[in-house]
Amino acid sequence: MHKKLFIPGPVDVREDVLLKMATPQIGHRSKAASALQKGISDKLKKVFQTENTIILSTSSGSGLMEAAIRSCTRKRAAVFSVGAFGDRWYKMAKSNGVPADKFSSVPGQPTTVAMVDEALATGKYDVITVTHNETSAGIMNPVAEIGELLKSKYPEVLFLVDTVSSMGGTDIKVDAWGIDVCITSTQKCLGLPAGMAICSVTERSIEAARQVENRGLYFDLVELYEYVKNKNDQYPSTPSLSHMFALDYQLDRILAEGIENRFARHIEMANYVRDWARKYFAIFVEDEKYLSNTLTTIKNTRGISVSDLNKQLAERGYEISNGYGDLKDVTFRISHMADYTLDEVKELIRNINEILGL
Ligand SMILES: *Cc1c(COP(=O)(O)O)cnc(C)c1O
Numbered sequence: 001m002h003k004k005l006f007i008p009g010p011v012d013v014r015e016d017v018l019l020k021m022a023t024p025q026i027g028h029r030s031k032a033a034s035a036l037q038k039g040i041s042d043k044l045k046k047v048f049q050t051e052n053t054i055i056l057s058t059s060s061g062s063g064l065m066e067a068a069i070r071s072c073t074r075k076r077a078a079v080f081s082v083g084a085f086g087d088r089w090y091k092m093a094k095s096n097g098v099p100a101d102k103f104s105s106v107p108g109q110p111t112t113v114a115m116v117d118e119a120l121a122t123g124k125y126d127v128i129t130v131t132h133n134e135t136s137a138g139i140m141n142p143v144a145e146i147g148e149l150l151k152s153k154y155p156e157v158l159f160l161v162d163t164v165s166s167m168g169g170t171d172i173k174v175d176a177w178g179i180d181v182c183i184t185s186t187q188k189c190l191g192l193p194a195g196m197a198i199c200s201v202t203e204r205s206i207e208a209a210r211q212v213e214n215r216g217l218y219f220d221l222v223e224l225y226e227y228v229k230n231k232n233d234q235y236p237s238t239p240s241l242s243h244m245f246a247l248d249y250q251l252d253r254i255l256a257e258g259i260e261n262r263f264a265r266h267i268e269m270a271n272y273v274r275d276w277a278r279k280y281f282a283i284f285v286e287d288e289k290y291l292s293n294t295l296t297t298i299k300n301t302r303g304i305s306v307s308d309l310n311k312q313l314a315e316r317g318y319e320i321s322n323g324y325g326d327l328k329d330v331t332f333r334i335s336h337m338a339d340y341t342l343d344e345v346k347e348l349i350r351n352i353n354e355i356l357g358l
Pocket residue numbers: 009060061062063085131133134135162163164165185
């Protein structure tokens with residue numbers, strides 16, 4: 001039976017979008033492939049709110065996260081972590097031999113401007129990485145404010161941001177916020193199958209990368225950039241054309257909805273889940289200001305068995321997510337991202353209430 005996935009990725013993909021994956025293949029060095037890439041890139045610029053170059057990578061989002069920290073760090077990276085995905089960025093740096101330090105927040109607390117300021121005041125770092133929307137904690141970090149700090153005090157520091165679980169679901173102004181490399185994946189708020197990563201890059205981040213000697217090959221940002229910029233909007237190796245067909249189509253749907261409307265719909269769904277969570281449980285992130293608009297991490301204050309709930313939900317055609325890592329069973333997560341509607345979220349919650357007798 002088809003289960004609607006209210007997990008924070010992969011999410012349910014609309015059938016017409018899914019069917020676009022079955023488009024007959026074209027040669028990846030053809031004019032048609034260049035036109036496809038160019039079209040996708042123009043549309044993504046509207047979603048990313050950027051004039052920067054858009055790069056696709058046939059990998060999940062992690063591929064471009066690794067690419068970014070490895071390619072852009074000349075001196076040392078300051079990695080700010082508020083959970084599992086911030087920690088992963090630090091592991092990527094370490095395993096690639098990229099000098100990095102990790103600055104963790106207390107669980108449930110954001111990366112603050114003060115933390116970034118304190119780290120950068122040391123003068124040790126030329127790159128910072130921030131998780132915009134931490135999918136384990138359900139927290140959204142103040143990326144705009146951190147961007148302001150960089151512009152005013154540390155203009156030479158590169159700003160790398162993980163927007164894997166938020167791009168396309170909430171307002172992210174890449175250019176206005178001064179983000180140098182902004183990374184996302186297809187299987188979260190963009191509502192596509194997993195398998196393609198997307199990033200925007202500034203010229204200066206590529207200039208910085210040129211000074212780094214060992215950038216690897218498949219995930220070398222300079223190589224990817226050169227192909228897109230100077231080799232007819234193509235890629236060094238064969239991209240997943242199936243994803244590109246579906247992405248091109250889905251971006252038309254997203255832009256037809258209008259990004260402002262799309263963001264408003266996400267907030268509407270978020271508010272509904274938050275109100276329910278507050279009534280029967282509690283929300284993991286205490287400060288309202290930092291709540292994620294694309295998923296809610298709920299404190300399991302009733303001590304329910306999340307796996308039993310999911311078993312019963314499965315019989316009704318739904319799936320939610322347990323907590324991530326250390327937060328398993330003490331929290332659970334409901335995503336409200338991509339193409340879901342408020343009515344679908346209400347149906348999910350109605351089913352949970354019935355199962356739990358709430
Ligand atoms: C899912 C996720 C990732 C990992 O993305 P993949 O596409 O699975 O590689 C990284 N960061 C955040 C915040 C995520 O939610």
